[in-house]
Amino acid sequence: MAASASVHGEDDAMDMAKLAPSLPLETRTAASSCRRASFPRWRSSTKSFETRPSDVFLASFPKSGTTWLTALAFETVNRHEHLPSGEDHPVRLHGPHDGVMFFEPTIAAAGGSVDMFAALPSPRLLSTHIPYSLLPEHVTASSSGSRIVYICRDPKDALVSGWLFSKKNMATAAAGANCGNLKQRPPASYTIDAALELFCDGRCIVGPC
Numbered sequence: 001m002a003a004s005a006s007v008h009g010e011d012d013a014m015d016m017a018k019l020a021p022s023l024p025l026e027t028r029t030a031a032s033s034c035r036r037a038s039f040p041r042w043r044s045s046t047k048s049f050e051t052r053p054s055d056v057f058l059a060s061f062p063k064s065g066t067t068w069l070t071a072l073a074f075e076t077v078n079r080h081e082h083l084p085s086g087e088d089h090p091v092r093l094h095g096p097h098d099g100v101m102f103f104e105p106t107i108a109a110a111g112g113s114v115d116m117f118a119a120l121p122s123p124r125l126l127s128t129h130i131p132y133s134l135l136p137e138h139v140t141a142s143s144s145g146s147r148i149v150y151i152c153r154d155p156k157d158a159l160v161s162g163w164l165f166s167k168k169n170m171a172t173a174a175a176g177a178n179c180g181n182l183k184q185r186p187p188a189s190y191t192i193d194a195a196l197e198l199f200c201d202g203r204c205i206v207g208p209c
Contacts, residue, residue, distance in 0.1 A: 053145030054123035063161035064153035071096035103128040163195040
């Protein structure tokens, strides 16, 4: 209970830095753990993030329609500036993720800074895989005015899609190509049965473990 209270209540960076090394680390999956993803620094950084009443957070579990939701939200919010049928539409030219900042990776890439969000015009669209319980309280508070749009998918489909995605990354890594910042690779025996067991135990990317 003490560890849980420390994580969900007092998110001081020093407390988290001490707690993180004691957390379980799963090595049988492609997901990197919270501590490897600079979780303590992220928890501390989000305290200085200032919300706006017009903010829209696009929340999703990985492989559950994130790209689709991002594209739909971007086109809806910017429909007066960019005609959906226009050949020069940003989504058509660059893809939806270029127009919507991903909350956690953006903070990590900036060394914990949240200044880049302040420069965004309103309404801001921000994408996240972070569970609702771990979002900053000033984001989830009803007084913030911020909206959270959540998309879900049949868990079975999300599992299979995630497993195939991991297998694809394994093949890319084996070929020596760059496939993102996944530092941990699932072993060659990463079968669908193993993926199912880990998924049901919550030992997967952004899982509750």
